[in-house]
Amino acid sequence: MKPRIGMITVGVDDLKASLKFYRDGLGLQTEGIIGTEFEYGAAVVFDLEHGFKLALFARPDLAHDAGIATSGRSPTEFTLGHKVGSESEVDVDAVMRQAIAAGARLVKPAHKTFWGRICGLLPGP
Numbered sequence: 001m002k003p004r005i006g007m008i009t010v011g012v013d014d015l016k017a018s019l020k021f022y023r024d025g026l027g028l029q030t031e032g033i034i035g036t037e038f039e040y041g042a043a044v045v046f047d048l049e050h051g052f053k054l055a056l057f058a059r060p061d062l063a064h065d066a067g068i069a070t071s072g073r074s075p076t077e078f079t080l081g082h083k084v085g086s087e088s089e090v091d092v093d094a095v096m097r098q099a100i101a102a103g104a105r106l107v108k109p110a111h112k113t114f115w116g117r118i119c120g121l122l123p124g125p
Contacts (some may be wrong), residue, residue, distance in 0.1 A: 006052060007045075011059035013073060017103055018056050019044045025102025026095070028054065040064045 012018040015033060022028045028046040035041035040061040046054040063070040092110045100106060 007055055008053075009055040009057060009062065010078060011062040012056050013059055015042060015044060015056060015058050021099065021102050021104055022046060022054070022056070023102075025099035025104055027098070 019030070019033060022044070023030055023032075023046075028048070030044055030046045033042055033044055035043050042058065042061065044056040046056075048054055057065070059073070060070050096106065096110060
């Protein structure tokens with residue numbers, strides 16, 4: 001079997017704040033919130049490279065779709081990596097400033113790891 005994952009869906013507490021974070025903070029392209037005419041259907045879909053997509057749903061709507069109870073939020077259950085042009089402090093710090101201006105909360109300053117330079121940011125409210 002060949003891997004054919006084309007979309008990752010993330011449950012969020014606040015769809016509007018998350019839209020702002022990913023669109024304005026990280027610069028991801030989207031048409032905005034879609035599907036509001038459907039019960040449990042409002043979502044944001046971001047077009048990424050190579051046809052890959054990132055979708056955001058309100059956590060209760062995603063739980064409803066999956067047929068499971070909504071559970072507590074945990075910042076350790078899922079992470080996303082955002083690649084920048086280079087590992088230079090200038091590029092990483094610029095992305096961090098942009099994300100924080102869009103409502104992100106810095107939980108871990110940028111630092112060098114064996115796989116590159118990383119930082120810890122949580123989306124806004």
